[in-house]
Amino acid sequence: MPQSFAPWRPSEVASLNEYQNAGAWHPFTCPNRDLSPHRTGSQDVGMLEASAAGWICPDCGYMQDWAHDWMVDGTWRMLFAENLRMLEERKKRQGLG
Numbered sequence: 394m395p396q397s398f399a400p401w402r403p404s405e406v407a408s409l410n411e412y413q414n415a416g417a418w419h420p421f422t423c424p425n426r427d428l429s430p431h432r433t434g435s436q437d438v439g440m441l442e443a444s445a446a447g448w449i450c451p452d453c454g455y456m457q458d459w460a461h462d463w464m465v466d467g468t469w470r471m472l473f474a475e476n477l478r479m480l481e482e483r484k485k486r487q488g489l490g
């Protein structure tokens with residue numbers, strides 16, 4: 394899958410941080426979260442935070458300089474909306490909606 398490397402523009406940082414908290418898919422988390430205490434974010438323990446310089450772990454300082462293209466450019470919002478729409482359709486078809 395194509396990747397995008399930091400530095401990221403402000404709009405890209407915003408897209409990444411929104412993705413982290415959206416609950417659409419699993420957020421990027423720190424690989425050290427089981428080795429030292431990490432706080433619990435809105436979606437999981439040890440969530441990474443996006444900055445212009447890349448991802449950073451607020452608890453141990455771990456950094457990561459890449460994300461998937463579709464996370465960076467905001468495409469995930471469309472994919473997420475489509476997923477929700479399909480779930481609703483399925484529920485309706487099954488008479489659960």
Ligand SMILES: [Zn+2]
Pocket residue numbers: 423424425426431439450451452453454455
């Ligand atoms: Zn960490």
